[in-house]
Amino acid sequence: MSSTDPVATLLAELDRPAAPRVEFAEALLERSLRELRAPRRIRARSRRIRVALAAAIVFLLVAGIATATYVVTRAPTPTGSAPGPVRNGPLTIIDLNGDIATLHPSPPFLGHSRLRRIWRCTEGVECGLPTSLDWAPDGRRLALAVTTMRTADRAGLHVYDTVTGSDRHWLLGRLRCIELYDLDWSPDGSRLAYACATGIYVIGIDDSHATRVATGTGRTVSSPSWSRDGRRLAFATVLRGRSHVYTIRPDGTQRRLVASGATAPAWSPDGRRIAVRTGCGGIKLFTPAGNDMTPSRRRWTKCRAIGVPGLPTWSPDGEKIAIQTRARGIFVVNADGSGLVRVTEQTGRGAFFRARPTWRPRPGLPREPSTARRGKL
Amino acid sequence: MFAIALTDLAVREAEALGLKPDAFRAFYDEALPRIYGYFLHRCGGSVPLAEDLTQETFLAAVRELRKGRRPDSPIPWIYGIARHKLLDHYRRHDAGDRPPVDASDLDPPVPDASGDDAHERTVAALAAVGEQQRAALVLCYLDGFSVAEIARALGKSTAAVHSLLERGRASFKRAYLEASA
Numbered sequence: 188m189s190s191t192d193p194v195a196t197l198l199a200e201l202d203r204p205a206a207p208r209v210e211f212a213e214a215l216l217e218r219s220l221r222e223l224r225a226p227r228r229i230r231a232r233s234r235r236i237r238v239a240l241a242a243a244i245v246f247l248l249v250a251g252i253a254t255a256t257y258v259v260t261r262a263p264t265p266t267g268s269a270p271g272p273v274r275n276g277p278l279t280i281i282d283l284n285g286d287i288a289t290l291h292p293s294p295p296f297l298g299h300s301r302l303r304r305i306w307r308c309t310e311g312v313e314c315g316l317p318t319s320l321d322w323a324p325d326g327r328r329l330a331l332a333v334t335t336m337r338t339a340d341r342a343g344l345h346v347y348d349t350v351t352g353s354d355r356h357w358l359l360g361r362l363r364c365i366e367l368y369d370l371d372w373s374p375d376g377s378r379l380a381y382a383c384a385t386g387i388y389v390i391g392i393d394d395s396h397a398t399r400v401a402t403g404t405g406r407t408v409s410s411p412s413w414s415r416d417g418r419r420l421a422f423a424t425v426l427r428g429r430s431h432v433y434t435i436r437p438d439g440t441q442r443r444l445v446a447s448g449a450t451a452p453a454w455s456p457d458g459r460r461i462a463v464r465t466g467c468g469g470i471k472l473f474t475p476a477g478n479d480m481t482p483s484r485r486r487w488t489k490c491r492a493i494g495v496p497g498l499p500t501w502s503p504d505g506e507k508i509a510i511q512t513r514a515r516g517i518f519v520v521n522a523d524g525s526g527l528v529r530v531t532e533q534t535g536r537g538a539f540f541r542a543r544p545t546w547r548p549r550p551g552l553p554r555e556p557s558t559a560r561r562g563k564l
Numbered sequence: 565m566f567a568i569a570l571t572d573l574a575v576r577e578a579e580a581l582g583l584k585p586d587a588f589r590a591f592y593d594e595a596l597p598r599i600y601g602y603f604l605h606r607c608g609g610s611v612p613l614a615e616d617l618t619q620e621t622f623l624a625a626v627r628e629l630r631k632g633r634r635p636d637s638p639i640p641w642i643y644g645i646a647r648h649k650l651l652d653h654y655r656r657h658d659a660g661d662r663p664p665v666d667a668s669d670l671d672p673p674v675p676d677a678s679g680d681d682a683h684e685r686t687v688a689a690l691a692a693v694g695e696q697q698r699a700a701l702v703l704c705y706l707d708g709f710s711v712a713e714i715a716r717a718l719g720k721s722t723a724a725v726h727s728l729l730e731r732g733r734a735s736f737k738r739a740y741l742e743a744s745a
Contacts, residue, residue, distance in 0.1 A: 192733075
């Protein structure tokens, strides 16, 4: 557009201020000032909103911290993997004859299950007597501690594979024990812990020799039980005439007291509870940090225990506890303290009267033997 | 770019402009004649239309201030708002060229600072030009838009803008000469 264009020249002259009507100018000023004052109320309201939001955030933070603290102190989550969909198989015990038998402590057999013998020694004392047994987490291998009265060729630790029929055998010398009991598989099925008169030992399934766990509590130790993540062992000991339950790392470090006046610990499959036998009438549950979380169904008892006095064993799904009594047989109780029932009158205590029943996990189990096989599972 | 020199407002008013009524009143007194004149001369001298657009502009400015906006240069800033309002007005009336405004329908001559008759004739001539042609002329000669910018602002092709400008110049010349006769 040329600057010499007369239209451009004329129009450019238009850009100059003009005085509006006085009424219009005053009315617009008044309205503008009125609008200008309005934001004070809006800002005050937004300030209140900000304060409310800040209060809500603080509340959520406090609630989150409180919840996290509660979770950590009351029910610590194990670092291992979450429990899988493992179902409970039959309960396996050592019967009065030293044979191995199973029973189903679940409906419809609850309280009415018949013992079904799955292993029998046909060679008398020469084939040994079971002192302890424990099913591996895969439900396929059974660890069996055997003692003999005369010959030592079959004594020791056996791991039977029910699928291949193989028998992994460690002699007592490699186990550094004369008699061993309280077998317990690690949750990953790679190690076995056991107790004997000289202490607590751990042996890997591929190891040739066992390793002693330096508990630092003397030789009177028993009942090793693995944590869910396999990083700690719970065990019982007697110090100055009083029973205590501790947890400890397998390398003998970081020993922590769980409960006093308690023995025979059994770590739950979810890793959150440790069931112990107490001297006040039953089983109590503690967190690994030592907090009592026994269900309060029996408030009238002096220590709020569940079940009956005996040695506890958790079911694979963590819902039930089998309790082996000294002379009244084996009971099963729900973990919340309900549904106590005796499933057999047999004590199943084994050759040294310390064996506990073991629940066979059911993660895709092979068929059980239809009839008792002699000398084999 | 505005044809009006925008640097004559002291920068200090920018700092004072805020939510204080006194500061806003000072800004208002400075800006109102400029904005009103801006619309009045671009809308063919229509006082009601200029007042409406001026009001829209100031209320929009107040809303911005209310949100916490603190312009560094208040007068250019409110001119920017005014330009958007003018373009919105042009777009709203983009239903085709309307008949030129009859000079007799115009409001009484607007008193201006110089009292120059040529100014009144120019306003009257621009009012007589069709609305779309006037928009093109205003954007081109007063606001310094390029043809492409006018086309973008009015939503038309550059060829259409060229045509509008050509016809608008002819109409403006004719109306101006008639007013001068």
